[in-house]
Amino acid sequence: MIKIENVSKTYGSGVKAVDSVTLDIPDGAIFGFLGPNGAGKTTLIKMITGIIHADQGNILVDGTNIRTNPIEAKLKIGFVPDDPNMFLRLKGLEYLNFMADMYDVPKAGRSNDIKTLTERFGMQDALGDQMQSYSHGMRQKMILIGALIHKPKVWILDEPMTGLDPKSSFELKEMMREHADQGNVVFFSTHVLEVAEKVCDQIAVINKGKILYSGSLKDMRKSAQEDSSLEKIFLEMTENG
Numbered sequence: 410m411i412k413i414e415n416v417s418k419t420y421g422s423g424v425k426a427v428d429s430v431t432l433d434i435p436d437g438a439i440f441g442f443l444g445p446n447g448a449g450k451t452t453l454i455k456m457i458t459g460i461i462h463a464d465q466g467n468i469l470v471d472g473t474n475i476r477t478n479p480i481e482a483k484l485k486i487g488f489v490p491d492d493p494n495m496f497l498r499l500k501g502l503e504y505l506n507f508m509a510d511m512y513d514v515p516k517a518g519r520s521n522d523i524k525t526l527t528e529r530f531g532m533q534d535a536l537g538d539q540m541q542s543y544s545h546g547m548r549q550k551m552i553l554i555g556a557l558i559h560k561p562k563v564w565i566l567d568e569p570m571t572g573l574d575p576k577s578s579f580e581l582k583e584m585m586r587e588h589a590d591q592g593n594v595v596f597f598s599t600h601v602l603e604v605a606e607k608v609c610d611q612i613a614v615i616n617k618g619k620i621l622y623s624g625s626l627k628d629m630r631k632s633a634q635e636d637s638s639l640e641k642i643f644l645e646m647t648e649n650g
Contacts, residue, residue: 410436411457411563411594416466417618418452426452427463428618434596434611439589441609442598445647449618450598451491454567457596458488471562471594484512487561491568491598493548497541501532501551504540505558512559519558526554529580546572553581564588566597570604582608606639616647 411434418427427449434440444450455461457468459475459482468475473482496504505523514522527533530550540548549572557564564585570578585595585608599605605612606626613623622629629642 410434410469410471411596412467412469413453413457414467414469416453416456416463416468418449418456418461418464425618427456430466430615430618430620432613432620432623434594436594437589437592438610439585439595439597439608441605441612442596442615443600443602443605443612443643444598444615448615448647450615451567453615454565454598458486458565459483484559485562487556487559487564489553489556489564489566489569491571493545493552493572495552497548498539500537500539501527501543502536504551505536505555508555509558514559522558522560523554526557529584530554530577544572546574546577549573550577557584563594564596566595568599569597570599570601602638602640602643614643614646621646 411432413430413432413434416427416430417425419425430449430453442450442454452461456463457470457475459479462476470482471485473485475482496507499507502523505527506519509519509523523536524533527536530553532547532550532554535543535547540551543551549569553569569581573581582604585597589595589610609626611623611625612629614621626639629639
Protein backbone atom coordinates (compact mmCIF):
# COMPACT_ATOMS: atom_id res chain seq x y z
CA MET A 410 0.00 0.00 0.00
CA ILE A 411 0.99 3.60 -0.59
CA LYS A 412 -0.45 5.97 2.00
CA ILE A 413 -0.36 9.71 1.28
CA GLU A 414 -1.49 11.91 4.16
CA ASN A 415 -2.15 15.64 3.76
CA VAL A 416 0.81 16.19 1.44
CA SER A 417 1.57 19.63 -0.04
CA LYS A 418 4.37 21.10 -2.14
CA THR A 419 4.92 24.76 -3.07
CA TYR A 420 7.69 25.78 -5.44
CA GLY A 421 9.83 28.89 -5.07
CA SER A 422 7.65 30.86 -7.45
CA GLY A 423 4.78 30.48 -4.99
CA VAL A 424 2.93 27.93 -7.13
CA LYS A 425 1.27 25.27 -4.97
CA ALA A 426 1.79 22.23 -7.18
CA VAL A 427 0.25 19.78 -4.69
CA ASP A 428 -2.32 20.96 -2.19
CA SER A 429 -3.21 18.84 0.88
CA VAL A 430 -3.44 15.55 -1.02
CA THR A 431 -4.56 12.42 0.81
CA LEU A 432 -4.71 9.08 -1.03
CA ASP A 433 -4.69 5.38 -0.14
CA ILE A 434 -3.38 3.16 -2.94
CA PRO A 435 -4.23 -0.41 -1.89
CA ASP A 436 -2.35 -3.64 -2.43
CA GLY A 437 -3.68 -5.80 -5.23
CA ALA A 438 -4.86 -2.91 -7.42
CA ILE A 439 -3.88 -1.05 -10.55
CA PHE A 440 -4.32 2.59 -9.58
CA GLY A 441 -4.51 5.18 -12.36
CA PHE A 442 -3.50 8.78 -11.71
CA LEU A 443 -5.12 11.23 -14.11
CA GLY A 444 -4.93 14.97 -14.63
CA PRO A 445 -4.24 17.63 -17.26
CA ASN A 446 -0.75 18.99 -17.89
CA GLY A 447 0.53 20.94 -14.90
CA ALA A 448 -2.03 19.38 -12.55
CA GLY A 449 0.58 18.11 -10.06
CA LYS A 450 0.92 14.47 -11.14
CA THR A 451 4.68 14.37 -11.62
CA THR A 452 5.33 16.47 -8.50
CA LEU A 453 3.37 13.99 -6.37
CA ILE A 454 5.15 11.05 -7.98
CA LYS A 455 8.53 12.65 -7.25
CA MET A 456 7.52 13.02 -3.60
CA ILE A 457 6.35 9.39 -3.38
CA THR A 458 9.69 8.21 -4.76
CA GLY A 459 11.75 10.56 -2.56
CA ILE A 460 13.20 12.64 -5.40
CA ILE A 461 11.83 15.77 -3.76
CA HIS A 462 10.47 16.31 -0.23
CA ALA A 463 6.96 17.37 0.67
CA ASP A 464 6.57 20.66 2.52
CA GLN A 465 4.09 18.95 4.82
CA GLY A 466 2.42 15.58 5.29
CA ASN A 467 3.59 11.96 5.28
CA ILE A 468 4.08 9.34 2.59
CA LEU A 469 4.32 5.65 3.50
CA VAL A 470 5.46 3.07 0.95
CA ASP A 471 4.45 -0.40 2.09
CA GLY A 472 4.52 0.91 5.67
CA THR A 473 7.87 2.72 5.37
CA ASN A 474 8.12 6.50 5.59
CA ILE A 475 9.91 7.79 2.46
CA ARG A 476 11.34 10.77 4.34
CA THR A 477 12.61 9.14 7.54
CA ASN A 478 13.69 5.82 5.98
CA PRO A 479 14.37 6.68 2.33
CA ILE A 480 16.69 3.78 1.43
CA GLU A 481 14.38 1.15 2.89
CA ALA A 482 11.37 2.69 1.11
CA LYS A 483 13.16 3.07 -2.24
CA LEU A 484 14.22 -0.59 -2.22
CA LYS A 485 10.52 -1.46 -2.39
CA ILE A 486 9.90 0.77 -5.43
CA GLY A 487 10.32 0.24 -9.15
CA PHE A 488 10.15 3.74 -10.65
CA VAL A 489 9.82 4.66 -14.32
CA PRO A 490 10.13 8.45 -14.89
CA ASP A 491 8.44 10.33 -17.71
CA ASP A 492 11.74 10.82 -19.59
CA PRO A 493 13.76 7.72 -20.65
CA ASN A 494 16.79 9.70 -21.87
CA MET A 495 19.34 8.69 -19.26
CA PHE A 496 22.62 6.76 -19.05
CA LEU A 497 22.75 6.90 -22.85
CA ARG A 498 26.45 6.04 -23.11
CA LEU A 499 25.90 2.69 -21.43
CA LYS A 500 25.10 -0.39 -23.43
CA GLY A 501 21.77 -2.00 -22.64
CA LEU A 502 23.29 -4.87 -20.68
CA GLU A 503 25.62 -2.50 -18.80
CA TYR A 504 22.61 -0.42 -17.76
CA LEU A 505 20.65 -3.44 -16.52
CA ASN A 506 23.62 -4.73 -14.53
CA PHE A 507 24.15 -1.25 -13.09
CA MET A 508 20.51 -1.15 -11.94
CA ALA A 509 20.77 -4.67 -10.54
CA ASP A 510 23.92 -3.71 -8.61
CA MET A 511 22.19 -0.62 -7.21
CA TYR A 512 19.45 -2.79 -5.77
CA ASP A 513 21.75 -5.61 -4.61
CA VAL A 514 20.23 -8.16 -6.97
CA PRO A 515 22.29 -11.38 -6.54
CA LYS A 516 24.48 -12.18 -9.53
CA ALA A 517 23.30 -15.78 -9.36
CA GLY A 518 20.09 -15.91 -11.34
CA ARG A 519 20.40 -12.32 -12.57
CA SER A 520 21.04 -13.42 -16.15
CA ASN A 521 17.80 -15.38 -16.20
CA ASP A 522 15.85 -12.38 -14.91
CA ILE A 523 17.40 -10.14 -17.58
CA LYS A 524 16.66 -12.74 -20.26
CA THR A 525 13.02 -13.08 -19.18
CA LEU A 526 12.35 -9.34 -19.09
CA THR A 527 14.19 -8.45 -22.29
CA GLU A 528 12.41 -11.20 -24.20
CA ARG A 529 9.02 -9.99 -22.98
CA PHE A 530 9.81 -6.56 -24.40
CA GLY A 531 11.69 -7.76 -27.47
CA MET A 532 14.98 -6.16 -26.41
CA GLN A 533 17.22 -9.22 -26.21
CA ASP A 534 19.04 -8.41 -29.47
CA ALA A 535 19.80 -4.80 -28.48
CA LEU A 536 21.66 -5.46 -25.21
CA GLY A 537 25.08 -4.97 -26.82
CA ASP A 538 24.20 -1.56 -28.27
CA GLN A 539 24.61 1.81 -26.58
CA MET A 540 21.33 3.25 -25.36
CA GLN A 541 21.99 6.47 -27.29
CA SER A 542 21.46 4.44 -30.49
CA TYR A 543 17.99 3.33 -29.33
CA SER A 544 14.73 4.84 -30.48
CA HIS A 545 12.55 6.57 -27.88
CA GLY A 546 10.41 3.45 -27.53
CA MET A 547 13.46 1.20 -27.06
CA ARG A 548 14.81 3.50 -24.34
CA GLN A 549 11.41 3.41 -22.65
CA LYS A 550 11.44 -0.38 -22.67
CA MET A 551 14.98 -0.52 -21.26
CA ILE A 552 14.08 1.90 -18.43
CA LEU A 553 11.06 -0.30 -17.64
CA ILE A 554 13.21 -3.42 -17.50
CA GLY A 555 15.75 -1.67 -15.28
CA ALA A 556 13.01 -0.56 -12.88
CA LEU A 557 11.68 -4.10 -12.53
CA ILE A 558 14.97 -6.02 -12.31
CA HIS A 559 14.91 -6.15 -8.49
CA LYS A 560 11.30 -7.43 -8.41
CA PRO A 561 9.89 -4.50 -6.41
CA LYS A 562 6.57 -4.77 -4.62
CA VAL A 563 5.53 -1.23 -5.58
CA TRP A 564 5.53 -0.09 -9.21
CA ILE A 565 5.36 3.67 -9.79
CA LEU A 566 5.14 4.46 -13.48
CA ASP A 567 4.96 8.00 -14.88
CA GLU A 568 3.43 7.85 -18.37
CA PRO A 569 4.96 4.39 -18.93
CA MET A 570 3.37 3.66 -22.33
CA THR A 571 4.62 6.78 -24.11
CA GLY A 572 6.50 5.65 -27.21
CA LEU A 573 5.81 1.94 -26.78
CA ASP A 574 4.73 -0.09 -29.80
CA PRO A 575 1.37 -1.90 -29.54
CA LYS A 576 2.93 -5.26 -28.64
CA SER A 577 5.07 -3.81 -25.83
CA SER A 578 2.16 -1.72 -24.55
CA PHE A 579 0.02 -4.86 -24.41
CA GLU A 580 2.82 -6.76 -22.66
CA LEU A 581 3.21 -4.03 -20.04
CA LYS A 582 -0.52 -4.00 -19.32
CA GLU A 583 -0.43 -7.78 -18.90
CA MET A 584 2.53 -7.47 -16.50
CA MET A 585 0.75 -4.75 -14.52
CA ARG A 586 -2.27 -7.02 -14.10
CA GLU A 587 -0.10 -9.98 -13.06
CA HIS A 588 1.76 -7.84 -10.52
CA ALA A 589 -1.42 -6.45 -8.96
CA ASP A 590 -3.08 -9.87 -8.87
CA GLN A 591 -0.16 -11.10 -6.76
CA GLY A 592 -1.11 -8.57 -4.07
CA ASN A 593 1.30 -5.84 -5.12
CA VAL A 594 0.85 -2.16 -6.01
CA VAL A 595 0.77 -0.60 -9.48
CA PHE A 596 0.47 3.19 -9.48
CA PHE A 597 0.72 4.88 -12.85
CA SER A 598 -0.06 8.20 -14.44
CA THR A 599 -1.39 8.43 -17.96
CA HIS A 600 -2.93 10.84 -20.45
CA VAL A 601 -4.46 7.93 -22.37
CA LEU A 602 -7.89 7.72 -20.81
CA GLU A 603 -8.84 4.61 -22.79
CA VAL A 604 -5.97 2.75 -21.14
CA ALA A 605 -7.07 3.84 -17.68
CA GLU A 606 -10.63 2.80 -18.45
CA LYS A 607 -9.55 -0.69 -19.52
CA VAL A 608 -6.90 -1.59 -16.96
CA CYS A 609 -7.49 0.37 -13.74
CA ASP A 610 -9.24 -0.95 -10.64
CA GLN A 611 -9.25 2.53 -9.10
CA ILE A 612 -8.35 6.01 -10.26
CA ALA A 613 -7.69 9.45 -8.85
CA VAL A 614 -8.13 12.73 -10.72
CA ILE A 615 -5.96 15.70 -9.79
CA ASN A 616 -6.25 19.28 -11.04
CA LYS A 617 -4.45 22.41 -9.83
CA GLY A 618 -2.84 20.36 -7.08
CA LYS A 619 -6.09 19.09 -5.56
CA ILE A 620 -7.70 15.65 -5.76
CA LEU A 621 -11.08 15.97 -7.45
CA TYR A 622 -11.97 12.29 -7.25
CA SER A 623 -10.57 9.03 -5.90
CA GLY A 624 -12.30 5.68 -6.20
CA SER A 625 -13.63 3.22 -8.75
CA LEU A 626 -14.83 4.03 -12.24
CA LYS A 627 -18.16 2.44 -11.34
CA ASP A 628 -18.69 4.90 -8.49
CA MET A 629 -17.55 7.80 -10.66
CA ARG A 630 -20.19 6.93 -13.25
CA LYS A 631 -22.93 6.93 -10.64
CA SER A 632 -22.76 10.72 -10.58
CA ALA A 633 -22.74 10.97 -14.38
CA GLN A 634 -24.86 9.69 -17.22
CA GLU A 635 -24.78 5.90 -17.35
CA ASP A 636 -23.28 5.77 -20.85
CA SER A 637 -20.70 8.53 -20.27
CA SER A 638 -17.15 7.68 -21.24
CA LEU A 639 -14.27 8.29 -18.87
CA GLU A 640 -13.05 10.95 -21.31
CA LYS A 641 -16.29 12.92 -21.07
CA ILE A 642 -16.47 12.64 -17.27
CA PHE A 643 -12.81 13.63 -16.95
CA LEU A 644 -13.17 16.70 -19.16
CA GLU A 645 -16.27 17.89 -17.33
CA MET A 646 -14.65 17.32 -13.94
CA THR A 647 -11.39 19.13 -14.71
CA GLU A 648 -13.10 22.04 -16.46
CA ASN A 649 -15.49 22.52 -13.56
CA GLY A 650 -12.73 21.86 -11.03
